[in-house]
Amino acid sequence: MSRNAFLNGDEAVAYGVKLSRPHVVAAYPITPQTIAVEKISSFVQNGELQCEYMHVESEHSAMACSIGASSVGARTFTATSSQGLLYMAECLPYASGARLPIVMMNANRAIATPWNIYGDQMDVMFLLNAGWVQIFVEDAQEALDMTIQSFKVAEHKAVMAPVMINLDGFVLTHTYEKVNIPSQEAVDQFLPAFTGAPHMMNDETPMSMCISAGNQHNMEFKLKQHRDLLSALEIIESVDREFEEQFGRGYGGAIEGYKHEDAEILLITTGSVTGTARVVVDQLRSEGKRVGLVKLRVVRPFPVAQLGATIKNAKVIGVVDKNISFGYEGTLYTNINSALIQSDIKKETYNFIGGIGGRDITKEAILEMYENLRLASVGESIEKVSYYNVRCAL
Amino acid sequence: MFEIRWHGRGGQGSFTGAKLLGVAASLYDEKFAQAFPSFGPERRGAPVLGFNRISDEKITDRSELTKCDYIVFLDDTLFDESVLDDLKSDDGIVVVNTQRQIEHKNIKCIDATKIALEVLGIPISNTVMLGYLASYAKEAVSYQACIDAIKASMKASIADKNIEAFKSAYNQGGL
Numbered sequence: 048m049s050r051n052a053f054l055n056g057d058e059a060v061a062y063g064v065k066l067s068r069p070h071v072v073a074a075y076p077i078t079p080q081t082i083a084v085e086k087i088s089s090f091v092q093n094g095e096l097q098c099e100y101m102h103v104e105s106e107h108s109a110m111a112c113s114i115g116a117s118s119v120g121a122r123t124f125t126a127t128s129s130q131g132l133l134y135m136a137e138c139l140p141y142a143s144g145a146r147l148p149i150v151m152m153n154a155n156r157a158i159a160t161p162w163n164i165y166g167d168q169m170d171v172m173f174l175l176n177a178g179w180v181q182i183f184v185e186d187a188q189e190a191l192d193m194t195i196q197s198f199k200v201a202e203h204k205a206v207m208a209p210v211m212i213n214l215d216g217f218v219l220t221h222t223y224e225k226v227n228i229p230s231q232e233a234v235d236q237f238l239p240a241f242t243g244a245p246h247m248m249n250d251e252t253p254m255s256m257c258i259s260a261g262n263q264h265n266m267e268f269k270l271k272q273h274r275d276l277l278s279a280l281e282i283i284e285s286v287d288r289e290f291e292e293q294f295g296r297g298y299g300g301a302i303e304g305y306k307h308e309d310a311e312i313l314l315i316t317t318g319s320v321t322g323t324a325r326v327v328v329d330q331l332r333s334e335g336k337r338v339g340l341v342k343l344r345v346v347r348p349f350p351v352a353q354l355g356a357t358i359k360n361a362k363v364i365g366v367v368d369k370n371i372s373f374g375y376e377g378t379l380y381t382n383i384n385s386a387l388i389q390s391d392i393k394k395e396t397y398n399f400i401g402g403i404g405g406r407d408i409t410k411e412a413i414l415e416m417y418e419n420l421r422l423a424s425v426g427e428s429i430e431k432v433s434y435y436n437v438r439c440a441l
Numbered sequence: 442m443f444e445i446r447w448h449g450r451g452g453q454g455s456f457t458g459a460k461l462l463g464v465a466a467s468l469y470d471e472k473f474a475q476a477f478p479s480f481g482p483e484r485r486g487a488p489v490l491g492f493n494r495i496s497d498e499k500i501t502d503r504s505e506l507t508k509c510d511y512i513v514f515l516d517d518t519l520f521d522e523s524v525l526d527d528l529k530s531d532d533g534i535v536v537v538n539t540q541r542q543i544e545h546k547n548i549k550c551i552d553a554t555k556i557a558l559e560v561l562g563i564p565i566s567n568t569v570m571l572g573y574l575a576s577y578a579k580e581a582v583s584y585q586a587c588i589d590a591i592k593a594s595m596k597a598s599i600a601d602k603n604i605e606a607f608k609s610a611y612n613q614g615g616l
Contacts, residue, residue: 051467051468052468053460053463053464053467053468053474053476055477079480164481165480165481166480186501215503217477217480217481218477218480218503219503221478221480222475222476222477222503223460223463223475223476223477224463224467224473224474224475224476224500225467225468225473225474319503320503321501322501322502322503323501323502323503323504325501326501326502405480405481407504408504409504409505410502410504
């Protein structure tokens, strides 16, 4: 039987991990991820989860150990945040290049300097090129569900790529809410035990892994990895549909539109700010305004065609970025503009940057974003890239 | 939607109070609730905050909570009347753990530490203040749900005493 519990996002991930029955968890604690790895550790200690829990001395070692474990076909989980993610960065392409289906939670947190433990999405944007599937969740239930789904996606033979699940630091990791915990039997049925893959080692088939490939072969390795990551989009969508059939909760695949079909004005968001924007959309809809919302759930592989289909009726589009690519603009804005050009869709787009270093993105700020988009839709000139909830002019 | 803020000092259990209220409303009243602490590094003795949102519908708002229906003070050294500006409406209530008497229609006082010492033997007043809050916030959370939440969240050895403390304060307040 499934049951309801009052959990924060970190705990929800920990329950998702427990239900997925990993063989190995290797992790180093860092705020605001700590509760997740402590909870998993307590599951192991009290016998609720049979797995090898490796207490490593750094994030670099957490990923190195995960690579070792996954190389022999162990279902492997780790978790990190912020500077910890950057510290393990060197290992991330080793994992993806070796086609190891590791699942990692990342608590999105600001990057130094100035040092800061609060939430923004600067950390993961450094790693979009690491060859990992990048998923962003909106609430604790989605965090639990996507932890389970992520193992299934990662281990799919057409994918064989590591998956990173991004949760906004504190706003998701530390907020408690009602979460449905599926039964172990149901999860076992959805996610059978992982039995390895032909490119993984065992005693009978010793092999060299993470070998060198020179200029005669390297490009083909990389192109094959790229091709398979592109095709992972289809698997992400089918795994989500299968999950919905079994558990009654689905998330629409890589993109979820909210009141978007007849909307002239659309805002595109990732992660927890989506929930706040839903409140603002409901308010504006009740006033008869044709506004909508697009939640970008998967940023790698990038859902080019799905995005085009979802936004096709809109007149103007705003992209909320909780990150800055210094010297340019918000990273999602760059990605979304490129996707629209690839799909031959010509729309006016604007970039709204906020939430840096844990700054609240208020409902008033989101209202102002929609109002600015409305002005743009009637031909007024507004800034292409603008910043919200800023305390003083700079 | 009801929005509630808890004030206390690190170690006084104010966030545990918020969590109990969230458990009560979401798991036993079958409403939806959020409970979240003031984010960041906290220290014993330093002022800390806890927050709740409670609604009949799913709550998606993730922004900071500024205006409240109810505000709870576990420690009166943190209280001053300027907090009344943070109430959403004229019907809002501030409940304060204090030995003082404050004459104001929106401020309700109780010596929760005294009850905690008598019933629990320790000056941890969160379940007492939950009881006092619940007596004024009947639309947000039910009496029985709070008792069920305490029972489910605490070890049996301390749950009964905390339920007694909760009831004692509930019976002193109320509208």
